[in-house]
Amino acid sequence: MLEVFGRRPYLVLLVMALLLAPVPFLQLNDYIVHVLTLFLIFAVFATGWNITLGLLGLKTLGHHAFFAIGAYASALVSHYFGVSPWITMWLGALIAAVAGIIIGFPILRIRSMPHVAIVTLAFAEIVRLVFANLKDITRGELGFWGIPPFNPIGIGDTAIRFGLGNAAGSFALAAVLFVGVHLILLLLLRGRCGLTFLAIRDAEAAAESLGVRLAAWKLFAFGISAAVVGLSGAVYAHYLMILTPTSVAGPEMLISLLAMIIVGGVGRFFGPIYGALLLTATSELLRDFGDYRMLLYGALIIVFVFIAPAGIAGLKPRLGRKPAEATKPVEAV
């Protein structure tokens, strides 16, 4: 548990929240706020994926499918039925969770890592193709535009507006999502639930022999993980207000998120956040060299697996900040 969450996870989250709180009031350049908003959304996505990948230890490679499902479900319902995005985002998360549980069933039967990786990858490809082929509903690769932004909220005389172009409001929303999701996950995972996941990851047979109902817990983990990822997808959809199947469920999304998790630290609760920050920032700095982005991500994945398999989050104890932990071998997960 210590290895996963660090010493004082709530304090770390509080510090993060305090760092985020003043950003909307700093009169920063809109573009910088936009980049930070994307970082927060992707951090939630990466954290959600890390639940199955890092904590439960099932090497799933298809979570961009849940991002796409959450995004498209919320966008389609709000567009065609005029339902407020404040409601449809939860619907997106719910549908993603159901999809996660459904794809969890075939995975329950298999223990080999390659099977899990390939089944989830094939599932993501199916989802991408379905959204691309249902042109009458989603307009396929032309892009589904005209997604309504979140409805404005009035506080006193000022109305907070959302969506692309309303940088401060969108950032505030993403920040609330970020802190809220991480807080709820901390409350959930610091208890019996997280211990069970780690027990399944570290010794599945032993956990089962101690009465852990593997099937139920794995499906639960899949549902939670997919719901978090789907929720981030819904917020992404109503923020950018346009979606294409390739942009949300294509290979670049898979590589980007995988790079964030590996660079940040697989199986460390806060790892994916650091990875998301580092990679979102560098990829925006390299925006003028668009072609180099995937080259960089590929190289980063290789370098981190070789040099720092526990990611940025795994580096800290080695630097001597926590001497008590330094004696513990830094183990890759």
Next chain:
Amino acid sequence: MSSTQFIELVLNGLITGSIYALVGSGIALVYGTTRVLNFAHGELMMLAGYGVLLFSVTLGWPVLLAALATILLVMLLGAIIQRVTIAPLMKREDWAFNVVAVTIGLSIFLQSAAQLIWGEQFQGVPYFFSGVAVIGDVRMPWQRIAILLVALAVMGLCALVLFRTRLGRIIRATAQDAEAALAVGIPSGLVHTAVFSISAALAGTGAILLSPLVTVSPWMGASYLLKGFAVVILGGLGSFGGAVAAGFLLGLIESFSVSFVSSEWSNVVAFVFLIAVIWVRPEGLFAGRGA
């Protein structure tokens, strides 16, 4: 469905299937022997595509020579990739995911590097074989029929090596138990590298046969990777013969699915079939002979 149509669908299925079989059997060979799932396998195809473009189009070599040079080149590349990026990780306790992550990184790295070096355009390679074969009422370019014949010959050769030669016995012994093989004096590390080379040769053969039909681009291998994985799982993970059979089966399924649904759904049908098979028969459709 008329019999002409039927023959055409079968032929098309077998031709597509032979490429899937080439790609899948290479992945299966590597997985069966080393337990490594190589996500950069598609990029070996892509590099072979650029190899054949270089040798046969730019340098103007005769087709056979260009093909041989290309295959030697990708065999060398396969060996280098195994030695440099995969072998060092195998000692780790959690190497399985490390290797998957590294080969995913390598795959996207090579793809974007190819894009920077050779540009984004799709480059054509002229047909190696001209003319059209006429079988009854069915007309089929020789180039497409050659894919099936050459693929069968290459996979047959590979099976001969695997099951009838000393090298094949060494490979199968390593696949069964790498440590025990080491104990009786088989250099398992070298065997792993050799297997990667053979696998790269199979991928290279597929790419050479395909290049006149699908053009050469940085992404030419990526679309076949997932199909290759599907074939490996359907055939029973790590079974060479199973992968070959599953490759043809998947090709036929896709070919016949086109007569029921529009062609953009054929990949959906193929992947749904894959997931359904895993649900019902996780060990794959065909019992393998190992290696």
